[in-house]
Amino acid sequence: MKDVFAKLGQDFFSTVLFLVLYLITGDVVLATCVAIAGAVAQFIRARIKGEKLDVMTYASLALVIVLGGATLLTNDPRFVLAKPSIGHFAIGAIMLRKGWMLRYLPPIVSETIPEYVTIAGYAWAALMFALGAGTIGVAMSGDMKLWAFYVSVVLMGAKVAAFGLQYVVFRILVGRRLRAAAVSVP
Incomplete structure (x- = not known):
C-alpha cells in the first residue's frame, strides 16, 4: 500500500506543487514555473538514481511542459488546469x-x-x-x-x-x- 501512495505522489507531484504554491501566493505564473521546474527536477533525479521510468512518467513530464508552456505563453491558466x-x-x-x-x-x-x-x-x-x-x-x-x-x-x-x-x-x-x-x- 505504501508503494501505491508513493507512486501516486510521484505522478501528481507537479499538480500538487502547482496547487499548493498557487494557494499560498495566488500567482499562476509563479506556480506554473515552479511546477514545470519540479517536474523536470523529479525526472532528472529519477534518471540519476537509475530508476525505471514508465510511460506515465514521460507522459506526465510532457504534459507539464506543454500545458505549462501554453499557460505561460498565453497567460491563461486553463491549459495547466x-x-x-x-x-x-x-x-x-x-x-x-x-x-x-x-x-x-x-x-x-x-x-x-x-x-x-x-x-x-x-x-x-x-x-x-x-x-x-x-x-x-x-x-x-x-x-x-x-x-x-x-x-x-x-x-x-x-x-x-x-x-x-x-x-x-x-x-x-x-x-x-x-x-x-x-x-x-x-
Whole structure:
C-alpha cells in the first residue's frame, strides 16, 4: 500500500506543487514555473538514481511542459488546469479493459461475484471520464479557487465515496451469494 501512495505522489507531484504554491501566493505564473521546474527536477533525479521510468512518467513530464508552456505563453491558466483531466481520461480508458479490477480484489470477491466485478470496473471507468470532463469544465471557468476545491476535494471525495460504496455493495453481494450456496448444499 505504501508503494501505491508513493507512486501516486510521484505522478501528481507537479499538480500538487502547482496547487499548493498557487494557494499560498495566488500567482499562476509563479506556480506554473515552479511546477514545470519540479517536474523536470523529479525526472532528472529519477534518471540519476537509475530508476525505471514508465510511460506515465514521460507522459506526465510532457504534459507539464506543454500545458505549462501554453499557460505561460498565453497567460491563461486553463491549459495547466486541464492537465488532471488527461490523466483521468487515460485511466478511464485503461479501466475499460474487462477484468482489470480482478487483481486488486481478494479471491473471495473475484471468485464469488466476478460478473459484478466486471460491472464495477466499467463503473469506475465511467467515473474517471466524468471526473475528467468535470475538471475540464471547471478549468474552462478560469476560477482558480473553484478549481483548487474541485481538484483537492471533489476528485478525491468522489473516489473515496465510490470505493466505500463498492466495498459495501461487494460485502452484501458476497454474503448473499455465500448464504445462498450454503442453503443449496444438502
